[in-house]
Structures are given as C-alpha cells and as structure tokens.
Amino acid sequence: MLLYPVFGIFLTGVIMMYVVIDPVKALNEGLKHWLSGMGTANLVLLGAVLGGMMAVDMGGPINKAAYTFGLAMIEAGNFAPHAAIMAGGMVPPLGLALATTFFKKKFTKAEREAGKTCYIMGASFITEGAIPFAAADPVRVIPSIIVGSAVAGALTMWFHIGLPAPHGGIFVIPIVKGSAWLYILAILIGSIVTALMVGLWKKEVEE
Missing domain, CATH: 1.20.5 (Single alpha-helices involved in coiled-coils or other helix-helix interfaces)
Structure with a gap:
C-alpha cells in the first residue's frame, strides 16, 4: 500500500x-x-472543427481530445484555439436551455426544469449538462449542438479572440484576448443556432 x-x-x-x-x-x-x-479562412475552419468536437460526445474522448489540444496551445502561447474550444463547450447546455425556454411544448416538464440548470452549467463550461437531452433524443439533439458549437468556434476565430484560461466559462471572459463582447456574441449566436435547430426539429410532447 x-x-x-x-x-x-x-x-x-x-x-x-x-x-x-x-x-x-x-x-x-x-x-x-x-x-x-494559417490564413483567416483556415483558422475559421479550425475553430469550427474544434468547437464541433466539444459537442460530439459532451465530455467524452472526442471532447477531451479537443480540450487537450487547446491546453497544449495555451502552453505554446497560442490562445485562439482554446477560445473556440471553450465557446464550443458552452453552447450545448446553453442552446438547450434556450430551447426549453422558448419551445416549451417540445419538452416534458422534467426537461424544462433541467433546462434551467443548463443555463448555469453552460455558463460554467460544463458541456455534460446536455447529456440527458442528447440521450433522450440523439438524432435531433446531437446534430443541433454540434452545428451550434461549430458556429461559435468559427466565430471566435473570425473575431480573433484568444483565451489564456483553461477553464471557467463566463467567469474568465474578462481576461480574453480581443473583444469580450464579440466573444459573448459568438457564444450567443452558437447557442441560438442550437436552440432554433432543436426547437424546430423536435416534435411536441404529450404530457
């Protein structure tokens, strides 16, 4: 021992x-x-890939591969990839939280309650908050969160945002390299894309 x-x-x-x-x-x-x-177009594509990877398995091996890459880039002094990664990781729970708020008829009462928690989890960079929704309806939810996360990741690269902090969600936004407002905008746009896709794609539930 x-x-x-x-x-x-x-x-x-x-x-x-x-x-x-x-x-x-x-x-x-x-x-x-x-x-x-890399040129701007390639960086945007990289941001989309890294952001989307964060949503594929919501904390699983693909998510962690992207996250580890971001940490390595912070160590190397390049903060842009991790900004895309954190934005991509925040979008799934935030997007689903918005969907449960604005498309209430598409979710059960329990899911709507879970959606309230997703606001906090998404803001805290806890992608796993999306797992119950993805498990309940993977065909509609998983593509929606991947697209939203990819959009957020691409936009952070387009806006030239960098993030030196490995974790923290909204709590580390004040130390981003570049415009904090544009970073928030990227996350909001990605979340709205996810919310709209989920809300329009899902069928109404019967309670």
Whole structure:
C-alpha cells in the first residue's frame, strides 16, 4: 500500500521527464508555427472543427481530445484555439436551455426544469449538462449542438479572440484576448443556432 504508489509516481515522473517532455515540446512548437502560418479562412475552419468536437460526445474522448489540444496551445502561447474550444463547450447546455425556454411544448416538464440548470452549467463550461437531452433524443439533439458549437468556434476565430484560461466559462471572459463582447456574441449566436435547430426539429410532447 505504501511502496506501490511511491514507485508508481516515481516511475511516471521519470518517464515524463526523460521520454515524454521533449517530443511533446517539439509537437507543441510545430503546432504553434503551423497555426501562426494559417490564413483567416483556415483558422475559421479550425475553430469550427474544434468547437464541433466539444459537442460530439459532451465530455467524452472526442471532447477531451479537443480540450487537450487547446491546453497544449495555451502552453505554446497560442490562445485562439482554446477560445473556440471553450465557446464550443458552452453552447450545448446553453442552446438547450434556450430551447426549453422558448419551445416549451417540445419538452416534458422534467426537461424544462433541467433546462434551467443548463443555463448555469453552460455558463460554467460544463458541456455534460446536455447529456440527458442528447440521450433522450440523439438524432435531433446531437446534430443541433454540434452545428451550434461549430458556429461559435468559427466565430471566435473570425473575431480573433484568444483565451489564456483553461477553464471557467463566463467567469474568465474578462481576461480574453480581443473583444469580450464579440466573444459573448459568438457564444450567443452558437447557442441560438442550437436552440432554433432543436426547437424546430423536435416534435411536441404529450404530457
């Protein structure tokens, strides 16, 4: 109970120090130079891809792959990708919260109540708030949140927004690089796109 954790942590530290750090550092530098050489159109496309990835599985492996990439870019000094990633991660719960508010007949009473919680979860960058809605109606909800998140991610790149904070949702908006108002606008537009798609696509429920 004592030795296994100690040696396990020691071995992990040795591997990180002498095996992992140099290749990852080289990869980060390469990504940094690649991103700095991209034109606006390519950056917008990258933002759409990263934003959309955040909504595909709402906290699963694809979501985490995008998030990890964003963290690596922060470490490399490029804050734009993570701005797109956080915007994309906030949109699914926020979009569904708006949908439950403005398309009440399309949701059960329990879903409308859950929608109120999604306002808080979305504002806090907790994408998992969308999971119950996606599980209940994956065919309509998942494409809607992916599109909304992709729109938000693309817009953050278009607006040249950067974010040096790894987490925080609305609480870190004051420290964004670029216009905080445009960042909020990008998130709102993406959320509205999701809300409209879900609201128009879903059928009315019978309670």
